[in-house]
Amino acid sequence: MKKNLLIGIALLAPLLALGLFAFSRRWFYPDPFPVEWTTQAFSRLLSDSRTLKAILDSLLLALIVSLLSLIIGYPAARVIGTRDFPGKKWVWLAIFIPTVVPPLAIGMGLSILALQTGLAGTRFGIILAHIVPTLPYTVFTLAGVFERYDENFEYQALALGASSTRIFFTVTLRLLTPGLAVAGLFAFLISWSQYLLTLLVGGGRVLTLPVLLFSAVSGGNPTTISALSLLFLAPPVLIIAATARFLGAHRVLRKSKKCFSLCALW
Amino acid sequence: MKPSNLKLALHLAPTLGILLILLGASLAYGLAQSLGYLTIIGEKELSLSAYQNLISGQGTAGREFWVSLGFSLWISLASTILSTIGALFLATLLNRRPSRIDTFALNWNLAFPHLVWGVLMLLLLSQSGLLARWAGAFGIINTPADFPVLVRDRFGFGIILTYIGKEVPFLTLVTLALLRTQSEGYLLVAENLGANAWQRFRLVTLPLVRPALLSGALLVFAYIFGAYEVPALLGVRYPRTLPVLALEAFTNPDLHARAEGMAISLIIALIVLVIAGLARAKEGIQE
Numbered sequence: 001m002k003k004n005l006l007i008g009i010a011l012l013a014p015l016l017a018l019g020l021f022a023f024s025r026r027w028f029y030p031d032p033f034p035v036e037w038t039t040q041a042f043s044r045l046l047s048d049s050r051t052l053k054a055i056l057d058s059l060l061l062a063l064i065v066s067l068l069s070l071i072i073g074y075p076a077a078r079v080i081g082t083r084d085f086p087g088k089k090w091v092w093l094a095i096f097i098p099t100v101v102p103p104l105a106i107g108m109g110l111s112i113l114a115l116q117t118g119l120a121g122t123r124f125g126i127i128l129a130h131i132v133p134t135l136p137y138t139v140f141t142l143a144g145v146f147e148r149y150d151e152n153f154e155y156q157a158l159a160l161g162a163s164s165t166r167i168f169f170t171v172t173l174r175l176l177t178p179g180l181a182v183a184g185l186f187a188f189l190i191s192w193s194q195y196l197l198t199l200l201v202g203g204g205r206v207l208t209l210p211v212l213l214f215s216a217v218s219g220g221n222p223t224t225i226s227a228l229s230l231l232f233l234a235p236p237v238l239i240i241a242a243t244a245r246f247l248g249a250h251r252v253l254r255k256s257k258k259c260f261s262l263c264a265l266w
Numbered sequence: 267m268k269p270s271n272l273k274l275a276l277h278l279a280p281t282l283g284i285l286l287i288l289l290g291a292s293l294a295y296g297l298a299q300s301l302g303y304l305t306i307i308g309e310k311e312l313s314l315s316a317y318q319n320l321i322s323g324q325g326t327a328g329r330e331f332w333v334s335l336g337f338s339l340w341i342s343l344a345s346t347i348l349s350t351i352g353a354l355f356l357a358t359l360l361n362r363r364p365s366r367i368d369t370f371a372l373n374w375n376l377a378f379p380h381l382v383w384g385v386l387m388l389l390l391l392s393q394s395g396l397l398a399r400w401a402g403a404f405g406i407i408n409t410p411a412d413f414p415v416l417v418r419d420r421f422g423f424g425i426i427l428t429y430i431g432k433e434v435p436f437l438t439l440v441t442l443a444l445l446r447t448q449s450e451g452y453l454l455v456a457e458n459l460g461a462n463a464w465q466r467f468r469l470v471t472l473p474l475v476r477p478a479l480l481s482g483a484l485l486v487f488a489y490i491f492g493a494y495e496v497p498a499l500l501g502v503r504y505p506r507t508l509p510v511l512a513l514e515a516f517t518n519p520d521l522h523a524r525a526e527g528m529a530i531s532l533i534i535a536l537i538v539l540v541i542a543g544l545a546r547a548k549e550g551i552q553e
Contacts (some may be wrong), residue, residue: 004367011374014386027411029394030402076281098289102492104509105535108516109292134287153425193379196494229385240377
């Protein structure tokens with residue numbers, strides 16, 4: 001019990017530290033804790049149209065990117081997970097490589113490409129750039145799910161006369177929901193925290209939360225930086241906290257542990 | 267083509283198509299620019315001068331190339347080695363008393379991107395940071411300047427500390443997953459035969475986790491070697507890591523510096539790919 005309490009405090013420590021700074025007013029060295037507390041930093045940020053737009057843009061981009069990754073990755077994951085075919089190793093390799101090429105190299109190349117095609121500074125360009133790292137994780141996770149997926153349920157429904165659309169929505173989708181959720185989650189987290197690709201392809205014209213945070217850090221006001229960090233952390237922290245039990249124990253993950261742990265490197 | 271093959275190809279096409287086109291195009295454009303193919307200023311002649319500049323230590327960014335390479339290697343090596351030792355220690359410790367909260371604690375790490383982790387280190391460790399304030403309040407130091415320079419320091423301590431905080435949980439998770447599923451029987455037998463804690467660690471735990479831990483460590487090294495955010499936030503102007511140098515050169519108004527920036531970034535990518543390939547080969551052996 002004591003150990004759990006200690007771990008709990010350790011887990012919350014980063015958030016508490018950010019909170020100390022974010023809610024402080026005129027907190028100077030060497031006061032160990034803020035003398036005055038205020039929510040000014042948050043009310044200032046949340047009434048600032050640039051920040052609000054950044055929050056909205058970040059959310060929208062991450063949602064679209066994860067949805068697209070799921071849709072694009074689904075068929076590939078299905079055949080990789082359920083079929084054996086010659087050259088499968090090469091397919092794996094081709095999907096693995098984008099996860100290790102640094103975003104710096106991808107982003108610099110893509111920024112030139114985006115300039116040439118007129119996609120620089122557009123949300124569409126950024127979505128395409130984000131898909132490069134998110135799609136592989138989606139495919140890996142879903143392929144792991146499909147390895148334990150029993151296609152016989154679909155055949156049974158087919159034998160009973162269900163149409164293929166109906167089979168997809170009532171059988172396949174239902175069975176796959178947990179796996180799709182985890183895969184979508186990874187994609188969301190990766191896109192949400194993406195700084196370099198957004199900066200390089202967006203050219204500073206599309207400001208997402210990480211871009212704002214990064215420039216705030218060079219500005220150097222600890223209160224603003226902390227408040228922005230907390231806003232930036234809110235979705236991932238909530239998602240991980242809400243799904244932690246499911247992430248730790250669920251069988252989806254036992255198979256896809258490798259890519260799950262890879263995901264920890266984002 | 268057989269119908270089943272056609273179906274297979276159609277299933278794979280969207281994913282492979284998008285990845286190969288985007289990655290291929292970005293690398294092709296990158297390579298072209300690194301070879302001095304700059305359509306913006308109408309320069310269409312290819313040359314290796316950017317690469318020559320790097321190797322001979324000349325040019326806007328090339329001047330710093332070798333220093334940055336050394337600095338990047340130092341940061342990546344120190345972070346990886348320290349994280350690996352920490353993870354090995356932590357995993358052995360946690361494996362003795364399994365509990366649900368451990369795994370949660372390690373997963374929790376996922377919620378904190380490297381960027382935020384770097385921000386936290388700035389707030390905690392800078393000379394007017396939280397730790398300095400506490401040290402001042404307890405009278406351990408008199409002025410903020412007495413607090414050791416741990417972030418934005420010449421040796422990259424702040425960067426290394428940030429990576430250790432982020433990578434220890436990751437490597438622990440990798441190690442613990444293996445220990446929890448495979449080590450129990452061996453450890454019991456060893457204990458029955460009279461092995462002490464050190465012998466159990468050296469003869470059971472270590473050989474069991476070595477391949478997975480090594481491949482995890484290689485991935486961590488590769489990631490850190492190519493990462494931009496943390497060294498950009500917590501580093502100094504000189505020395506800089508290769509990714510910071512590359513991006514700075516790439517955004518330089520002097521277009522010739524761009525070729526050098528792009529060349530550095532491609533060299534980083536090449537090194538990272540080789541190391542990641544090694545990591546995968548290790549995993550292959552293990553399976």
